Amino acid sequence: xxxxxxxxxxxxxxxxxxxxxxxxxxxxxxxxxxxxxxxxxxxxxxxxxxxxxxxxxxxxxxxxxxxxxxxxxxxxxxxxxxxxxxxxxxxxxxxxxxxxxxxxxxxxxxxxxxxxxxxxxxxxxxxxxxxxxxxxxxxxxxxxxxxxxxxxxxxxxxxxxxxxxxxxxxxxxxxxxxxxxxxxxxxxxxxxxxxxxxxxxxxxxxxxxxxxxxxxxxxxxxxxxxxxxxxxxxxxxxxxxxxxxxxxxx
Amino acid sequence: xxxxxxxxxxxxxxxxxxxxxxxxxxxxxxxxxxxxxxxxxxxxxxxxxxxxxxxxxxxxxxxxxxxxxxxxxxxxxxxxxxxxxxxxxxxxxxxxxxxxxxxxxxxxxxxxxxxxxxxxxxxxxxxxxxxxxxxxxxxxxxxxxxxxxxxxxxxxxxxxxxxxxxxxxxxxxxxxxxxxxxxxxxxxxxxxxxxxxxxxxxxxxxxxxxxxxxxxxxxxxxxxxxxxxxxxxxxxxxxxxxxxxxxxxxxxxxxxxxxxxxxxxxxxxxxxxxxxxxxxxxxxxxxxxx
Numbered sequence: 001x002x003x004x005x006x007x008x009x010x011x012x013x014x015x016x017x018x019x020x021x022x023x024x025x026x027x028x029x030x031x032x033x034x035x036x037x038x039x040x041x042x043x044x045x046x047x048x049x050x051x052x053x054x055x056x057x058x059x060x061x062x063x064x065x066x067x068x069x070x071x072x073x074x075x076x077x078x079x080x081x082x083x084x085x086x087x088x089x090x091x092x093x094x095x096x097x098x099x100x101x102x103x104x105x106x107x108x109x110x111x112x113x114x115x116x117x118x119x120x121x122x123x124x125x126x127x128x129x130x131x132x133x134x135x136x137x138x139x140x141x142x143x144x145x146x147x148x149x150x151x152x153x154x155x156x157x158x159x160x161x162x163x164x165x166x167x168x169x170x171x172x173x174x175x176x177x178x179x180x181x182x183x184x185x186x187x188x189x190x191x192x193x194x195x196x197x198x199x200x201x202x203x204x205x206x207x208x209x210x211x212x213x214x215x216x217x218x219x220x221x222x223x224x225x226x227x228x229x230x231x232x233x234x235x236x237x238x239x240x241x242x243x244x245x246x247x248x249x250x
Numbered sequence: 251x252x253x254x255x256x257x258x259x260x261x262x263x264x265x266x267x268x269x270x271x272x273x274x275x276x277x278x279x280x281x282x283x284x285x286x287x288x289x290x291x292x293x294x295x296x297x298x299x300x301x302x303x304x305x306x307x308x309x310x311x312x313x314x315x316x317x318x319x320x321x322x323x324x325x326x327x328x329x330x331x332x333x334x335x336x337x338x339x340x341x342x343x344x345x346x347x348x349x350x351x352x353x354x355x356x357x358x359x360x361x362x363x364x365x366x367x368x369x370x371x372x373x374x375x376x377x378x379x380x381x382x383x384x385x386x387x388x389x390x391x392x393x394x395x396x397x398x399x400x401x402x403x404x405x406x407x408x409x410x411x412x413x414x415x416x417x418x419x420x421x422x423x424x425x426x427x428x429x430x431x432x433x434x435x436x437x438x439x440x441x442x443x444x445x446x447x448x449x450x451x452x453x454x455x456x457x458x459x460x461x462x463x464x465x466x467x468x469x470x471x472x473x474x475x476x477x478x479x480x481x482x483x484x485x486x487x488x489x490x491x492x493x494x495x496x497x498x499x500x501x502x503x504x505x506x507x508x509x510x511x512x513x514x515x516x517x518x519x520x521x522x523x524x525x526x527x528x529x530x531x532x533x534x535x536x537x538x539x540x
Contacts, residue, residue, distance in 0.1 A: 026404075032404075034403045034404060095523060096521075096523065096524045097415075097521060097524060111419060113401050113403045113406075113408045113419070114403055115279065115401050115402065115403055117279075118399070118401055120399075120401060120408060120410055120417070122408075122410075122417040122419065126523075127385055127414075127415060127416060127417065128415060129410060129415040129416070129417050131399060131410055131516075131517055133516065140516075143518075144518075146518075146519040146521070147519060147521050147524060148415075148519060170524070227425045227426075227428075229419075229421070229428065229438075230419060231428075231432065231434065232385060232434050232435055232436065234384060234385060234435065236382070236383050236384070236522075236523040237382060237383075237384045240374065240382055240529060241374070243529075243536040244374045244529050244533055244536060245374065246536075247373055247374050247529070247532075247533035247534075247536070248373070248532070248533040248534060249533050249534035249535060249536060249537070
């Protein structure tokens with residue numbers, strides 16, 4: 001029995017070396033990311049430092065070093081996007097799927113569903129959904145371009161690492177017009193810093209648009225509200241109700 | 251003394267692991283296709299949506315011979331899976347036995363009138379919700395094609411639909427339904443296990459979702475009870491009780507089943523609104539916003 005106790009004690013010590021004891025682990029020994037999470041920042045409006053404007057809360061950026069290493073043509077394109085953002089932002093103006101990493105910092109909660117073989121992320125905004133295989137399978141060849149990308153996950157110690165590619169060139173990183181091409185490759189890292197906070201990092205690589213990879217990072221907060229539950233924000237439906245309320249037009 | 255303490259510690263830890271892992275639940279995880287649920291009543295209204303079968307606006311004019319009235323109903327579903335015999339299971343309306351839905355006559359009349367204004371759609375209200383890329387509710391996620399993935403994190407059963415990237419999180423922690431002022435396309439689902447059967451109670455619907463093309467809406471008083479029963483390693487039997495006191499004189503039941511798909515099948519992205527020109531094609535372009 002004392003041997004059993006030492007084994008248990010040993011296990012507890014090992015996990016304590018990496019994560020605070022408040023962090024629950026799943027049956028397969030991984031940090032338990034299950035639950036509802038939300039970013040509490042202004043990255044959905046602008047991932048870089050920005051001053052407040054009507055309808056835009058001010059914010060410090062989430063980009064490491066603040067500057068985004070655009071190629072010269074792309075810097076011009078970003079400026080053009082900014083001026084057209086009221087109608088051209090695929091997500092804010094058109095309710096389209098927000099892509100990755102933008103889905104994680106929309107001003108809406110999302111739910112992580114963690115099992116040993118699959119991790120799913122369900123988003124309240126536009127009911128976006130990612131199903132992330134954890135079985136070590138590679139990105140399939142020949143996938144069509146997608147809005148949310150093809151995600152493959154793995155554990156590096158206590159960090160969930162998700163590799164995402166097969167994106168189209170249609171989504172923006174924010175309402176300020178920061179954009180990418182279909183060569184986008186995102187590597188996300190989810191690390192519990194304690195039971196209720198995830199330290200989230202996304203490395204962004206796109207040789208058609210940027211001169212080098214760059215990184216953004218932010219905390220994600222657990223929604224501790226009693227009976228917290230993902231509801232529905234059916235952006236497309238609401239927009240149709242507005243735009244087509246007097247239809248038919250011909 | 252010391253020994254019994256140790257035993258207690260081990261027992262508590264073991265219970266915690268089982269509870270945390272969700273192993274207390276029977277395991278139905280995996281990827282399945284659904285059969286038999288989107289069916290028809292025995293006496294459907296005369297095809298109101300596609301009278302000629304040649305209407306260019308018809309959502310059912312798909313060129314694949316599948317009109318709005320597929321012939322699967324009441325014949326027993328069949329599914330052929332590699333290495334598996336053809337199986338017969340209960341499908342479609344199983345209560346009442348004559349498969350005639352217990353419509354309130356005045357509500358049936360309203361429904362038939364509604365159907366007559368759907369193609370071409372008279373206005374936005376008469377456009378099929380699936381054509382608007384809205385969440386499909388519990389029934390219109392598609393039979394046969396787009397698969398469903400069941401996951402079981404601790405304390406919940408989660409169903410991911412391939413269809414329109416929909417998901418349902420069914421909490422098993424004994425929480426109550428959300429408040430009555432919250433209305434949802436997918437409703438608010440809470441569940442519990444009885445043996446091998448997951449029972450899911452859903453309320454808080456928004457009065458917009460359809461059951462099928464012939465039942466284009468259900469009321470916001472809809473209350474469903476679904477039973478997912480693990481029949482064997484590859485099959486989940488499904489039964490849903492539809493209680494909508496606004497439209498029907500009594501509840502009715504539909505049966506269907508989920509069959510595991512071959513290994514390696516993954517969901518692909520079902521982007522819907524992103525490329526859709528449906529409403530513009532039906533109604534013309536809305537005036538520009540100022």
